[in-house]
Amino acid sequence: MSSTKLRKIIHVDMDAFYVSVEIRDNPELADKPVAVGGSRGARGVLSTCNYIARAYGVSSAMPTALALKKCPHLVLLPARMQVYRSVSSEIRKIFQCYTDLIEPLSLDEAYLDVTDCKMFAGSATLIAKDICRRIFQELKLTASAGVSSLKFLAKIASDLNKPNGIYVIAPDQIDNFIDTMALKKIPGVGKVTNEKLIKDNFRLGQDIKNSSQAYLISRYGKLGALLWQRCHGVDERTVVTNRVRKSVGVERTFAQDIDQLSTLMEVLQHILLPELKRRAQQHLQHKGIARIGVKVKFSDFQQTTKDYAIAELNIKILQQLLSIAVARGQGKSVRLLGLHLGLTTAQNNAEQVAFAW
Structure with missing residues (x-):
């Protein structure tokens, strides 16, 4: 550790x-x-x-x-x-009753650092239970929570007792948990990568521990280094409340690979683009758009991006970029689609920001 x-x-x-x-x-x-x-x-x-x-x-x-x-x-x-955003704001208000160290990941999930919270004698488990209780009591919605001393384990844990459940990985349980943890649960390990790991006889955290860091990096590159760190209980990332944004992005990994460009266009227009607009709005109050782009990850885990310098979020250009990016796969199906925009460094008036739909 x-x-x-x-x-x-x-x-x-x-x-x-x-x-x-x-x-x-x-x-x-x-x-x-x-x-x-x-x-x-x-x-x-x-x-x-x-x-x-x-x-x-x-x-x-x-x-x-x-x-x-x-x-x-x-x-x-x-x-x-608009309704979901309003409810998300109410959830955020509940979080703020316990800590100011809140890192939202989306409308429906967030990291909270409660290290210095004195409520419930400082018990993170009881704090998590009370947060979920209040969300249900005040908003009539259920939430699941994961508790750990490491960010990646807290995220994994929140999915283990869904829905409406809590899972705790205490510091003295981390080693044993990681030993028996399926590698596919680690954020960043997708279907194709997991299949490659299985072929190399890497299935559980213990398998990574028994390998060398040098071999993992030579075989898997940056992902190999990440796997070695995570399986040795290393995750020094803190809960980040304020970030200097240079870009804003959204992406979606599909349960089943998609091989139809028309379906990808639907995902772009009806799921990713509205979410990108929502996430970008607060940043565009002080900055402008410098460029927009798409990211495509294929079924073999190879990925490509295509960007275009423009000062507006233009759906037609995004569709053109998507067509070019998908064509690079030469017929391969797509497992992940993302959209992103780069922000200008100069201060801009919000009224100067252009959205083209």
């Missing part, structure tokens, strides 16, 4: 956030498979779905047509982003 001072980190992740808000506001949907996004009468992709729908094989970023084949009685609802 790292010699860095042990921190108490909580990763809070809302359960099926968009859909849960919709069901809360319309309780008649509680026992039905529900998804946000897509449309029965038009092409599109799902933004998210509830756990009932997931039991039918439905998943986020799935084409609507495929989701309806898997679950013909799926209830499709349009996204209400």
Whole structure:
């Protein structure tokens, strides 16, 4: 383990956030498979779905047509982003009752550093439980939480007792947890990488511990170095509350690789672009857009990016960039799609920021 001072980190992740808000506001949907996004009468992709729908094989970023084949009685609802943003702000207010060290990752998840929180005699476990209790009591929504002294383990832990659960990895449990931890749970290890690791007889954290750092780096590059660190309990990243932003990006890894450009276009327009606009808005109050771009990761884990210098978020250009990037794969299917924009360094008036839709 790292010699860095042990921190108490909580990763809070809302359960099926968009859909849960919709069901809360319309309780008649509680026992039905529900998804946000897509449309029965038009092409599109799902933004998210509830756990009932997931039991039918439905998943986020799935084409609507495929989701309806898997679950013909799926209830499709349009996204209400303003509502979700408002609820997210209320969640943030609850977090602030426990700590000022909050690192939002999206509308529905965040890291909290509660090392110096004196509530519940400083017990991070009890603090996490109380946070989830208050979210349910005040907002009628459930959240899951992971607790650890390391950021990556807190994030892994938050997914282990979903939905509406808490998982704690105490400092004296870290070594044993990592030894039996499937490598695919480490953030950054996707399907293709995990398959490569399995072929090399790397399945669990203990397997990485038994290898050498030099070999891992020679075989996997930067990912090899990351694997070695994580499996030796090294993650010195702190909870970051303020960052000097040079860029803003969003991305989505698909449950199943996508080989149709038209489907990728739907994901770009209806899922990633609205999310990028939302994330960028606060930064564009003081800065302008310098360039925009797309990122594509193929089924063999090779990736490519394509950027264009322009001072506006232009959907037609993004679509052109996506076409060029996908063509570079020479027919390979796509496992991840991302959008990003670069920010100017000069101060700009918010009224000078242009959005082209």
